Structure formats: structure tokens, C-alpha cells
Amino acid sequence: MKKIPVFLSVILFSGVLLLSCGCFFTQKETGDDNISSEEFELDPNQEYSIEFMMWGAADEVNNYTALVDSFMDEHENITVSITPADSTQYMSILTGRLSGNMPDLFYLPEYEFRPWVDAGRLLSITNGFSEEEYAGLWPTAVDWYSYNRETKQLGVSDGSDLYCLPKDIGPWTMMYNVDLVEEMVKNGKLTQEEADLLADSDHALTWEQFTNISVKAQKYFGEEKGNSRFYALPYYELSSAIWSNNADYFDEGAINSTITSDEFVETIEWLWDLMYTYGVVPRSTGDTAQNMFLAKNCLFCWVGPYLTPMYAQQKMNYRLIPVPYNGENPDAKSTTWIGTLGLAISRTTEQPAAALALMKYLSINENAQKDFYTRGQLMPNLKSMALDTDTFLSSDDPSIALWPENRYVYCDIVDGFGGETKEALGKSGSDEIGGRVRPHYYTFENSWLTALETEMANIYALRDKSLIRGRLEDYNDTMQAYLDRSNASAGIVKNEK
Amino acid sequence: MKSKLKMRERAVAIGFVAPLFIGFAIFTVIPFIVAVIYSLVDYMALQGKISPISFDVYISLFRGDLVAVGFGQAIINTLIIMLSIPINLLLGLLFSALITQKNFRGGTFFRVVLYLPAVTGAVAITLVWKLMFNETQGIVNIVLKNLGIIEENINWLGISSGSTYPRAVLILKNVWGGIGGVIILYVAGILNIPGTYYEAADIDGASKVRQFISITVPMLTPITFYHLIVSIIGGLQAFMDTQLLANTSATQTIVYFIYDHGINNYRYGYASAASVVLATAVMIITVIQFKLSDKWVYAE
Incomplete structure (x- = not known):
């Protein structure tokens, strides 16, 4: 029995020791995260050594290793060591390094941006850019990665700083199989007018138009041709539907849940209709959406730039469309989500100049960007390059051979509702197509x-559509509790409950 | 001379056991102490925030607004999924008794077949089960529909058809995957029971069922005890199935809760508190099992 108090004493003593010496705790970052433009300037006479932490499949690691090698060839006084990590372990490894030995430059998913920047873990890169460099960036991308730590406000605002550059930009939109549409038109299952609506990349379909075309496709391929595996669309992206009805998960600042708003409920009811009333979207499938599309088991599917090489290799005849919106709602616009991965510099780096130089090289170096889009891997992070009708939007440049003909839809989504894509293409009219960063970014x-x-x-499993509102109202308290907890972690406490 | 020899022997002995103790201290004792500290100060790694020492985190684990989808739910899910343990033991015992019968043919074949899941990759098994129980194209729904047992496809792995189905599939998979290991040990145990016991029972006129209940089952209690200890500890620490097979609120386990809070949301304090609760529960349950074992586990 004497052994137990001894054991407990050892544990207690060790605990007090660990607690008092502060081991195993990360230090809170205080003070200004901004440094002067001089500190971002490379000294040709100084030797730099930095670490770049990233994740990716073997191909991506090889591509980035080659890119970093060419960076070091151009900057002989900078040595870069790459630390690749498994994507599933990446954030836990990165967080584990917070206690001291942080990589100088690292990937940061956009949905981790707000907690990381708010906790003061990122270095502001605002002073590391010239006016000319700023002008070349997508204004939306600058907005995504800007933050005001005083007001805790996302986006460009008075007093905000820029903290990341996009490693890539991935607008996620719809596409359709051109061959299937042509077959439907040829057999009188779809009117030419409807086919023209689909082909019009400047205007999104309304929900009603989309539903009508989907029902026709379902009837023709699913019933008449007897393909039991066919569905007009493999699934519907929740955020793309919600935002395209001018609804949202929460109010500005993500303080209050808005999942019981009329628009939100209406959106979920429409998604329910697609599954049950019209039967054009399955409740679940045994195959991935991309495989269904490749096997012609669906007319529509979701697509992003990173899938370009795969579809090119499979010689798929597809065309992009902006996501449908609720035509009954005068405030609704076609709005889909955009995935992006940020490149961030650690607040504790001792080599900010070298880290920024590598960051710019990986994100906005023109040669690297051209190489990436020529291989169909990324759309350009540089607005100036993406909207250039002599390069990415060229109609006859062999470097864009892998991309779909109307790839400008990607640009149109990324430019938000700014109209820059239309302007670059010499088109008139208001910009009705846009995109937003994924919802957990906020x-x-x-x-x-x-x-x-x-x-x-x-x-979605409810058999009675009229129960949807009640279910959302029941869930609202839980949703609000999650938001409250999220905000409390950053010291934001709601005034009224 | 004698004491010098003893000291040398003692030094050698310490040298042999030192690696084990050092490893235990580094990978078990220190992390446990750190977890206790993290939980008491509600440590948030990303923010570098430490609160004054209190039991607030432990209290909010059970009283917070998110209990319905949080720790309380995770405990319930874990306990329900652990129902596979008694089923496994019972079926394993019955199968073992059956295939060790003298007049039973193909005993070796069944042992191999039933043990196959134990030597197959867990991820591969989970993915195959995911396909089998797929709502629209899974073979289970197709067969049940063709037999007229169901009219509409069941969404086995999603919560949309209720929480019973995903939990039932997990229990079924755990029984199927774990029964091989149980059978192997039970068969070895049955073959080690001296035949004289059964001969004496035969002479006394005991039926086969009576012999099974009064000889086989008691003689196998050490194996049952071992299985119980190992299975309960493993069951409380279940994680992968939630990630791969059925990631629903009805199947998220305690370890998933810890992972979600610690890794996804940087709430080391919450995750550590849940870990400490889990570790304490495992310790208490194991101690109780050992204490009770005196009353029902056979020892020569």
C-alpha cells in the first residue's frame, strides 16, 4: 500500500515540475505581426536557409521539389529544405511544432486561416509587395487572406493586413456531358433552346430550368434507355445551393446561426425535391461522382481545375456551367464555393525575406504558373495571366489544350461579381456569376x-417535406452552440443570448 | 563478496528492465501527466492560452451545450458498438465447441476460414463492407429486395434511416472480424481440457449439454477473461470504423471525439480531459474485472 502514495507523489511532483517550467506549452504570440519592407528585402551577400513544409501526393511533391530547385538556382544564396507530410497528419504535425521549431513557409488550408491568423501565428506580408505586384493578384484572393486582428474582421478593411498568398485557387462548379446533351437534342428529348441555355456560360440556369433539364435527362437515360445507375447529377453541393438562394449558414462575422431563415429552408426543400419529388439526385451512390460522369451515368457533375488533366486524358467532351440559382428570388445569384490553399510565413521565422521570396515564387512566378496551367494542374493565381486572352484565355495557344473551351467560367467565379472576366473578354452586361471561400473559412x-x-x-431522409423547417428549427440551438464555442475560442462573446 | 555479487546482479537486472521502464515513462507516464495538466488548465495550443487550474473542462464535458452531439453521445455510441464483445464471445464459444467435436468434419477448414478476417487488412475489410452496405448498389440491399424482405433500399451507413442501422452494421462487422481470434484461443483451450473430465461425466450420465456447461465453459474462463479484458480496452479505444465505415453522429466514438477536439479544433484541454476520463474508465473497469475474476475465473 505504501507504493501508491509514492507513485502519486512522483506523478504530482512531475506535474508541478512540468507546469512550472512551461514544458509542453506553446507560447502566446504578442505584439505586432508586421515588419518593414526593408526586412523583406533579400541581401545578396547573406546566406539564407529556410524550411518549407507542405503535403501532397508523390507527383505534387516531385513537382514542387523541381520548382524549389529552380528557385534555388535563381537564388544561390538561399537553401530550401522541403518537409513533406501526409495530408491527413499535416495539421497535427504543424500544430505540434508551435512550441518552437516552426517551418518558415508552410501550406495553410483556407479553413484554418482565421484561427491561425487570429492567434498571431502568421507574419503579415503586407509590406513585402510593390503596387505592381498587388495589381497582378486576384483582388478576391487578397481579400480571402486579409485580416484585421484588432477588429477580428476577415477581408480587406481599414487596418487589415495580408497574411497569405494562394498556393492554388479551385473554383468548384458544374459541368455537363456535351455528347449526352447532343444525343438528347437529336432524339427530341431536349429542345435546342434548352441546349442553348446550357451552352450559355455567361448566364446561370435557374433552379427551375436546371430541374426541367434534369428531369428530361432522368426520364430519357434512366427510364427509356433503362440505365438504372443513371442520375442527372450525382449529388448537390450544399453551399452552392444555399448561397445561390442568397441564404447563408450564419450572419456576418459568423455570430448568429441563420439556418432557419426562409431562404435556407427553401434551399433545403429544393434539394429534398431533387431527391424525392424528381428523383434526379440519388440519396447515395456506390461510386464516386467523377466515375459516374466518366461512365456516362450522369449528365451533370461537379468539377474544379485540378481535374482538368484527368478529363483530358479520358477525352471527355464536357463544358462548364455556372451553378444554378433560384430565379424566384430577386436577390439570388449563382454563387459556388472556391477551395484554396494558402502559403503562409511563420511569425517566428528569422528569414522573412527568403521565405517571402519563395512564397512569391511558388504562388505568382509567371514561368511556374504557366508551367502549372499548361499541365492542366492549376488555373493561374495571377489575375493578369488568367484574364490574358493571349495566354490562359487564348483560343489557339497550344498550352491550354487540356482545358475546357469555356474555362473562363473558372475566372468568372474567382473574380466574384466584379465583372473583370467579362471585361477581359469584351463582353457587356452585369456579372451574375461569383464564388466564395468554403463556409468553415469564416x-x-x-x-x-x-x-x-x-x-x-x-x-434529407424525411419523407415529408413539410417537416424540414421544424427539423432545422430544432437543430438551430446546437448550431448556435457550435458558433458560440467557435467564437469564444477567439475571445468573442455574444452580447445577447 | 556476496553483497558485491548481489549488487552486480541487481545492476544487470536493472539494465535489462530499464528500456521497458524508460519507454513506459516517455510514452505513457509523461503523456498522461501532460494530458492531466492540459485538461486542468484548458490548454488551447494554437492560441497559447492557459486558464487557471480548475475542473471546468471536466464539468463542461458533461454539462456543455454540445453534450447531445458531443462527449455524452460519444460514450453512448461507444458502449452500443461494444455490444459486439458479448456476441463475439458467445458465438466464438459455440463455434469452437462445434468444430472441436470428434465427429465434426472440416474443423481445420472452418478454423482457417473464420480466422481469415483477423489476418486481412482492416482498411480493406472496412472498404468492402462499405460497398456491401451501400444504399443503392450494395449487395445487401439488392439481396434483401430480391427476397422481398425490404421494399425500399436502406441507407445502412448513413444516419438518414435512423441511428440503429449504422450501429448494427458496425456491431456485425466487429463480430465477423473478431470471431476468428476468439475461436482460435477457445479451440486451443478446449483441446487442452483433459479428456478424463468428460469420461467421468459420461460415467455419471451427464448429457453433452451439461458437460459443456459444467466442464467446458468453466475450464475456458481464463480465456474468456483474457478476451474480455482485451476486447473492452480495444472497444473503448475504437476509432477507425467511425472514420472509414460510417461517419455519423450515431457512430462517433470517444476516441473520435478526442481526435476531433484535439486535432481539428486545437482544444487540447477538452481532448485531454476526455482522454483522462477514458483512461480512468479503462483502468477502473480493468481493476473491477480483475477483482471479480476471483469469483468466476477458473484457476488450478
């Missing part, structure tokens, strides 16, 4: 989205 924690998506599965 919060300090991600759990709310996983929990909501789980709850959505319950809601």
Missing part, C-alpha cells in the same frame, strides 16, 4: 460544418 472552428452535414443527412 469561423474559428470547423466542427459545426461536420455536425451540420450529419444533421442534413437526417433532414
Whole structure:
């Protein structure tokens, strides 16, 4: 029995020791995260050594190793060591390094941006850019990665700083199989007018138009041709539907849940209709959406730039379309989500100049960008290059052979509702097509989205559409609790409850 | 001379056991102490935030607004999924008794077949099960529909058809995957029971069922005890199935809760508190099992 108090004493003593010496704790970052432009200037007489941490499949690691090698060839006084990590372990490894030995430059998913920047872990790069360099960037990308730590406000605002550059930009939109549409038109299953609506990349379909075309496709391929595996669309992106009805998950600042708003409820009811009333979207499938599209088991599917080489290799005849919007709602516009991965510099780096030089090289170096889009891997991070009708938007440049003909839809989504793509192409009219960063980008924690998506599965299973509003109202308290907890982690406490 | 020899022997002995103790200290004792500290100060790694020492985190684990989808739910899910343990033991015992019967043919074949899941990659198994129970194209729904048992496809792995189905699939998979290991040990145990016991029972006129209940089952209690200890500890620490097979609120386990809070949301304090609760529960349950084992586990 004497051994137990001795054991407990050892544990207690060790605990007090660890606690008092501060081991195993990360230090809170205080003070200004901004440095002067001089500190971002490279000294040709100084030797630099920096670490770049990233994740990716073997191909991507090889591509980036080659890119970093060419960077070092151009900057002989900078040595870069690359630390690749498995994508599933990446954030835990990175967080584990917060206690001291942080990489100088690292990937940061956009949905981790707000907690990281708010905690003061990132170095402001505002003073590391010339006016000319700023002008070449997508204004939307600058907006995504700007933050005001005083007001905790995302986006460009008075007093905000820029903290990341995009490693890539991935607008996620719809596409359709051109061969299937032509077959439908040829057999009188789709009117030429409807086919023209699909081909019009400057205007999104309304929900009604999309539903009508989907029902026709379902009837023709699913019933008349007897393909039991056919669905007009493999699944519908929740955010793309919600935002395209001018609804949202929460109000500005992600303080209050808005999942019981009329627009939100209406959106979920429409998604329910697609599954049950019209039967054009399955409740679940045994195959991936991309495989369904390749096997011609769906007319529409979701696509992003990174899938370009795969579809080119498979010689798929597809065309992009902006996501449908609710034509009944005068405030609704076609709005889909944009995935992006940031490149961030650690606040604790001792080599900010070298880290920024590499960051710019990986994100906005023209040669590297051209190489990437020629291989179909990325759309250009540089607005000036993406909207250039002599390069990415050229109609006859062999370097864009892998891309779909109307790839400007990607640009149109990324430029938000700014109209820059239309302007570059010499088109007139208002810009009705835009995109937003994924919804968990706006919060300090991600759990709310996983929990909501789980709850959505319950809601989709309801056999009575009229119960949807009640289910969302029941869930609203939980959603609000998640938001409150997320905001509390950053010291934001709601005034009224 | 004698004491010098003893000291040398002692030094050698310490040298042999030192690696084990050093490893135990580094990978078990220190992390446990750190977890306790993290939980008491509600440590948030990203923000570098430490609160004054209190039991607030432990209290909010059970009283917070998110209990319905949080720790309480995770405990319930874990316990329900652990129902596979008694089923496994019972079926394993019955199968073992069956295939060790003298007049049973193909005993070796069944042992191999039933043990196959234990030597197959867990991820591969999970993915195959995911395909089998797929709502629209899974073979289970197709067969049940063709047999007229169901009219509409069941969404087995999603929560949309209710929480029973994903939990039932997980239990079924755990039984199927774990029964081989149980059978191997039970068969070895049955073959080690002296035949004289059964001969004496035969002479006394005991039926086969009576012999099974009064001889086989008691003689196998050490193996049952071992299985119980190992399975309960493993069951409380279940994680992968939630990630791969059925990631729903009805199947998220305690370890998933810890992972979600610690890794996804940087709430080391919450994750550590849940870990400490889990470790304490495992310790208490194991101690109780050992204490109770005196009353039911056979020892020569």
C-alpha cells in the first residue's frame, strides 16, 4: 500500500515540475505581426536557409521539389529544405511544432486561416509587395487572406493586413456531358433552346430550368434507355445551393446561426425535391461522382481545375456551367464555393525575406504558373495571366489544350461579381456569376460544418417535406452552440443570448 | 563478496528492465501527466492560452451545450458498438465447441476460414463492407429486395434511416472480424481440457449439454477473461470504423471525439480531459474485472 502514495507523489511532483517550467506549452504570440519592407528585402551577400513544409501526393511533391530547385538556382544564396507530410497528419504535425521549431513557409488550408491568423501565428506580408505586384493578384484572393486582428474582421478593411498568398485557387462548379446533351437534342428529348441555355456560360440556369433539364435527362437515360445507375447529377453541393438562394449558414462575422431563415429552408426543400419529388439526385451512390460522369451515368457533375488533366486524358467532351440559382428570388445569384490553399510565413521565422521570396515564387512566378496551367494542374493565381486572352484565355495557344473551351467560367467565379472576366473578354452586361471561400473559412472552428452535414443527412431522409423547417428549427440551438464555442475560442462573446 | 555479487546482479537486472521502464515513462507516464495538466488548465495550443487550474473542462464535458452531439453521445455510441464483445464471445464459444467435436468434419477448414478476417487488412475489410452496405448498389440491399424482405433500399451507413442501422452494421462487422481470434484461443483451450473430465461425466450420465456447461465453459474462463479484458480496452479505444465505415453522429466514438477536439479544433484541454476520463474508465473497469475474476475465473 505504501507504493501508491509514492507513485502519486512522483506523478504530482512531475506535474508541478512540468507546469512550472512551461514544458509542453506553446507560447502566446504578442505584439505586432508586421515588419518593414526593408526586412523583406533579400541581401545578396547573406546566406539564407529556410524550411518549407507542405503535403501532397508523390507527383505534387516531385513537382514542387523541381520548382524549389529552380528557385534555388535563381537564388544561390538561399537553401530550401522541403518537409513533406501526409495530408491527413499535416495539421497535427504543424500544430505540434508551435512550441518552437516552426517551418518558415508552410501550406495553410483556407479553413484554418482565421484561427491561425487570429492567434498571431502568421507574419503579415503586407509590406513585402510593390503596387505592381498587388495589381497582378486576384483582388478576391487578397481579400480571402486579409485580416484585421484588432477588429477580428476577415477581408480587406481599414487596418487589415495580408497574411497569405494562394498556393492554388479551385473554383468548384458544374459541368455537363456535351455528347449526352447532343444525343438528347437529336432524339427530341431536349429542345435546342434548352441546349442553348446550357451552352450559355455567361448566364446561370435557374433552379427551375436546371430541374426541367434534369428531369428530361432522368426520364430519357434512366427510364427509356433503362440505365438504372443513371442520375442527372450525382449529388448537390450544399453551399452552392444555399448561397445561390442568397441564404447563408450564419450572419456576418459568423455570430448568429441563420439556418432557419426562409431562404435556407427553401434551399433545403429544393434539394429534398431533387431527391424525392424528381428523383434526379440519388440519396447515395456506390461510386464516386467523377466515375459516374466518366461512365456516362450522369449528365451533370461537379468539377474544379485540378481535374482538368484527368478529363483530358479520358477525352471527355464536357463544358462548364455556372451553378444554378433560384430565379424566384430577386436577390439570388449563382454563387459556388472556391477551395484554396494558402502559403503562409511563420511569425517566428528569422528569414522573412527568403521565405517571402519563395512564397512569391511558388504562388505568382509567371514561368511556374504557366508551367502549372499548361499541365492542366492549376488555373493561374495571377489575375493578369488568367484574364490574358493571349495566354490562359487564348483560343489557339497550344498550352491550354487540356482545358475546357469555356474555362473562363473558372475566372468568372474567382473574380466574384466584379465583372473583370467579362471585361477581359469584351463582353457587356452585369456579372451574375461569383464564388466564395468554403463556409468553415469564416469561423474559428470547423466542427459545426461536420455536425451540420450529419444533421442534413437526417433532414434529407424525411419523407415529408413539410417537416424540414421544424427539423432545422430544432437543430438551430446546437448550431448556435457550435458558433458560440467557435467564437469564444477567439475571445468573442455574444452580447445577447 | 556476496553483497558485491548481489549488487552486480541487481545492476544487470536493472539494465535489462530499464528500456521497458524508460519507454513506459516517455510514452505513457509523461503523456498522461501532460494530458492531466492540459485538461486542468484548458490548454488551447494554437492560441497559447492557459486558464487557471480548475475542473471546468471536466464539468463542461458533461454539462456543455454540445453534450447531445458531443462527449455524452460519444460514450453512448461507444458502449452500443461494444455490444459486439458479448456476441463475439458467445458465438466464438459455440463455434469452437462445434468444430472441436470428434465427429465434426472440416474443423481445420472452418478454423482457417473464420480466422481469415483477423489476418486481412482492416482498411480493406472496412472498404468492402462499405460497398456491401451501400444504399443503392450494395449487395445487401439488392439481396434483401430480391427476397422481398425490404421494399425500399436502406441507407445502412448513413444516419438518414435512423441511428440503429449504422450501429448494427458496425456491431456485425466487429463480430465477423473478431470471431476468428476468439475461436482460435477457445479451440486451443478446449483441446487442452483433459479428456478424463468428460469420461467421468459420461460415467455419471451427464448429457453433452451439461458437460459443456459444467466442464467446458468453466475450464475456458481464463480465456474468456483474457478476451474480455482485451476486447473492452480495444472497444473503448475504437476509432477507425467511425472514420472509414460510417461517419455519423450515431457512430462517433470517444476516441473520435478526442481526435476531433484535439486535432481539428486545437482544444487540447477538452481532448485531454476526455482522454483522462477514458483512461480512468479503462483502468477502473480493468481493476473491477480483475477483482471479480476471483469469483468466476477458473484457476488450478
